[in-house]
Amino acid sequence: MKDTSSVEMKDTTSTEERGSEPGTPKEKAKIAAFLCRWCSYAGADLAGGSRRKYPPNIRIIRTPCSARINPLFVWKCLEEGLDGVLVSGCHPGECHYTEGNYHTRRTFAVFRKLLEYIGIEPERFHMSWVSAAEGDKWAEVVKEVAKIVESVGPNRYFPKGNENDGRGTS
Amino acid sequence: MVEELRKKAEELLRSGKVEAIIGYQRSNGSASTTPCFIEAEDEVTRLVWDEHCVYNLTLYLKEMKKKAGVVAKGCDAKAVVALIQENQIERDQVQIIGVECERQLDGKGRVLEKCKTCQVHIPGIYDVLIRSKTPTSKTEKEELAEEDDAVRELEAKPVSERWRFWQKQFEKCIRCYACRQICPLCYCPECITEKTMPQWILPSPSLKGNTAWNVVRAFHLAGRCVDCGECERVCPVGIPLRKLNKKLEKEIKTMFDYVPGLDPEKKPPLTDFRMDDPEEFVR
Ligand code: SF4
Ligand code: FES
Numbered sequence: 268m269k270d271t272s273s274v275e276m277k278d279t280t281s282t283e284e285r286g287s288e289p290g291t292p293k294e295k296a297k298i299a300a301f302l303c304r305w306c307s308y309a310g311a312d313l314a315g316g317s318r319r320k321y322p323p324n325i326r327i328i329r330t331p332c333s334a335r336i337n338p339l340f341v342w343k344c345l346e347e348g349l350d351g352v353l354v355s356g357c358h359p360g361e362c363h364y365t366e367g368n369y370h371t372r373r374t375f376a377v378f379r380k381l382l383e384y385i386g387i388e389p390e391r392f393h394m395s396w397v398s399a400a401e402g403d404k405w406a407e408v409v410k411e412v413a414k415i416v417e418s419v420g421p422n423r424y425f426p427k428g429n430e431n432d433g434r435g436t437s
Numbered sequence: 438m439v440e441e442l443r444k445k446a447e448e449l450l451r452s453g454k455v456e457a458i459i460g461y462q463r464s465n466g467s468a469s470t471t472p473c474f475i476e477a478e479d480e481v482t483r484l485v486w487d488e489h490c491v492y493n494l495t496l497y498l499k500e501m502k503k504k505a506g507v508v509a510k511g512c513d514a515k516a517v518v519a520l521i522q523e524n525q526i527e528r529d530q531v532q533i534i535g536v537e538c539e540r541q542l543d544g545k546g547r548v549l550e551k552c553k554t555c556q557v558h559i560p561g562i563y564d565v566l567i568r569s570k571t572p573t574s575k576t577e578k579e580e581l582a583e584e585d586d587a588v589r590e591l592e593a594k595p596v597s598e599r600w601r602f603w604q605k606q607f608e609k610c611i612r613c614y615a616c617r618q619i620c621p622l623c624y625c626p627e628c629i630t631e632k633t634m635p636q637w638i639l640p641s642p643s644l645k646g647n648t649a650w651n652v653v654r655a656f657h658l659a660g661r662c663v664d665c666g667e668c669e670r671v672c673p674v675g676i677p678l679r680k681l682n683k684k685l686e687k688e689i690k691t692m693f694d695y696v697p698g699l700d701p702e703k704k705p706p707l708t709d710f711r712m713d714d715p716e717e718f719v720r
Contacts, residue, residue, distance in 0.1 A: 346645055359712070369710035369712070375718075385651075
């Protein structure tokens with residue numbers, strides 16, 4: 268059976284249908300998107316419900332609040348070979364838990380600087396505020412993010428095969 | 438200074454203000470020093486103070502079950518402030534014996550890097566202050582206070598080169614966790630690197646695991662690290678950990694106008710926020 272999570276699946280639907288730019292499936296960037304359930308996830312849902320088209324590069328992971336998104340989640344994605352990560356929450360002042368996203372904002376303001384500093388291309392990490400009513404904005408964000416992530420090419424930080432992942436037998 | 442230090446320590450013990458003093462003693466006849474714990478007044482003669490007193494003794498404060506006095510340089514005193522901010526110790530449980538420090542030397546007799554840019558030769562917080570008889574002269578101090586540009590140098594390099602630089606460094610890591618053990622602010626009873634369900638960080642020395650460990654170590658100290666530089670000093674393979682710490686210190690200063698270890702009343706920046714925090718990077 269085919270692994271539905273793999274990029275190879277994409278060429279079963281025409282790119283036009285998907286609303287994405289043409290390109291060979293192998294070049295498609297894989298992007299993880301962590302969305303808070305109250306705003307951004309609902310916004311993405313609305314985009315889907317209203318049949319907005321956007322690139323299929325995104326893999327959505329729903330979290331209770333953007334403040335739940337530990338920087339380690341982002342690190343883990345990059346470590347495991349994803350090409351980009353998007354973190355999205357409610358607009359400031361609109362977090363379901365009042366101030367969660369203010370903390371998210373500070374956390375990632377700092378964490379992204381650390382990523383850049385240790386040599387991760389800044390094009391790989393993104394953040395957005397998308398409300399439950401902003402289906403259109405969500406589609407736009409994904410389009411932009413996918414384009415930027417693709418512009419820096421695939422993630423080659425820890426190439427598969429020649430890394431010592433600590434699970435070896437030596 | 439040593440005489441004065443011993444006298445003050447004796448007074449503190451005699452008055453019952455403290456039950457123990459954490460200080461430095463000579464290490465087996467060599468020039469270097471080791472931490473010592475003094476509980477009896479007549480033992481204060483073991484105490485020494487000179488340019489070889491490098492340890493940050495505030496590391497032991499959290500574990501002291503009794504009222505303690507601690508010999509603290511300017512950088513060490515900042516760690517006390519951070520510990521108070523984070524409710525790890527109570528201000529009235531500790532007597533800070535501040536020492537005016539000019540600059541300390543490493544094992545090979547070279548001035549420690551952190552001392553070259555030190556801004557706190559006199560501790561910002563203390564109960565007793567021991568002044569130096571030969572304080573660093575003003576001009577010299579100004580010269581020393583010149584910005585640490587190790588961070589800027591690396592920032593100026595292209596991103597791929599930074600990656601190579603740090604991978605080369607992290608490759609050396611043997612995961613001894615000396616950097617964590619020596620850090621007065623790394624006090625979690627269970628460290629994320631030891632969690633196994635799920636396992637966030639590969640525990641064995643490997644490029645992946647080492648990178649994750651170093652990223653996490655640095656980030657968990659963001660806005661808290663007081664740059665006592667102990668992690669870098671103890672790292673057996675010579676990873677420039679201060680270069681990571683200083684970067685985050687710099688970013689936090691620019692973005693949130695916050696400097697760690699100065700004000701015990703302030704909230705650490707990553708537990709706090711302002712409505713108008715920078716967000717130009719958010720779509
Ligand atoms: S002290 Fe150095 S070698 Fe040991 S865990 Fe820390 S960074 Fe790695
Ligand atoms: S619930 Fe959306 S950011 Fe907190």
